[in-house]
Amino acid sequence: MFEHILANEPWIRFSVFLGIFASIAVWEVVAPRRALGVSRWLRWSNNIGIVVLNTALLRIVFPTAAVGLALFASAEGWGLLNHLVLPVWIEILVAVVLLDLAIYLQHVMFHAVPALWRLHRMHHSDLDFDVTTGARFHPIEILFSMGIKLAVVAALGPAAVAVLLFEVLLNGSSMFNHGNIRLPIGLDRVLRWFVVTPDMHRVHHAIAPAETNSNFGFNLPWWDRLFGTYRAQPSEGHVDMTIGINQFRAPRELRLDRMLTQPFRGAATDYPVNREQ
Numbered sequence: 001m002f003e004h005i006l007a008n009e010p011w012i013r014f015s016v017f018l019g020i021f022a023s024i025a026v027w028e029v030v031a032p033r034r035a036l037g038v039s040r041w042l043r044w045s046n047n048i049g050i051v052v053l054n055t056a057l058l059r060i061v062f063p064t065a066a067v068g069l070a071l072f073a074s075a076e077g078w079g080l081l082n083h084l085v086l087p088v089w090i091e092i093l094v095a096v097v098l099l100d101l102a103i104y105l106q107h108v109m110f111h112a113v114p115a116l117w118r119l120h121r122m123h124h125s126d127l128d129f130d131v132t133t134g135a136r137f138h139p140i141e142i143l144f145s146m147g148i149k150l151a152v153v154a155a156l157g158p159a160a161v162a163v164l165l166f167e168v169l170l171n172g173s174s175m176f177n178h179g180n181i182r183l184p185i186g187l188d189r190v191l192r193w194f195v196v197t198p199d200m201h202r203v204h205h206a207i208a209p210a211e212t213n214s215n216f217g218f219n220l221p222w223w224d225r226l227f228g229t230y231r232a233q234p235s236e237g238h239v240d241m242t243i244g245i246n247q248f249r250a251p252r253e254l255r256l257d258r259m260l261t262q263p264f265r266g267a268a269t270d271y272p273v274n275r276e277q
Helices: 002-007 009-030 040-061 065-076 088-112 114-124 131-135 139-156 160-177 185-191 198-205 222-227 256-264
Strands: none
Touching: 009 131, 009 160, 040 131, 040 139, 040 256, 065 139, 065 160, 088 114, 088 139, 088 160, 088 222, 114 139, 114 256, 131 160, 160 198
């Protein structure tokens, strides 16, 4: 069964991406959480443009990517999990949880190191918060992140199907928790014990640095609670809060060419976790 899944990896990725993207996009129209302040056409055309660019770049630089490395690691006996005898479902569960922890720690690192924040702040400079924000990352950050992921896969030695499952879940949850969608308060309160909800992650995109440096989780919400980076609500409320960062607030900064040059413009002293107070 797993062989069949891996053989259809590209179609699985594309189908899940398209299905979740379309569902969240419709949900945003039917039940939006906030009114958008910028033209959807301007933002979506450029945010989707960066997705296309990043996808092509990854295929060129890392043609086999994490799933291919997991298959190679299994054949060569690399990594911790390849030296443990575990039931398949437990191995997959452990791998997904540990990979998610690695992504959380990577996210914190991109906020803590000023040079890395220069890359990551492009994600935060979006002036609205919706499904396309979840895939808006600078190409250099995407390459750097893939390098980190490959190192984790080599050290951990997870099953290839676990890596594929994790990447599909991460991609889907990123679109979900960046969605401009309204959930009942009671449902959100329950869900955020098991998955990062849009209201939980929206706090991370508030303009206030203390809120930007909270709620780093993308998929599982436990790491923020465990490591003390959890913040329940934005200080100004979800409807009135300002999305983005202090830099790059002109609408022209939403253009693809301007997004690509953001890491090389301006200072990086306002938002890094270890900034001077």
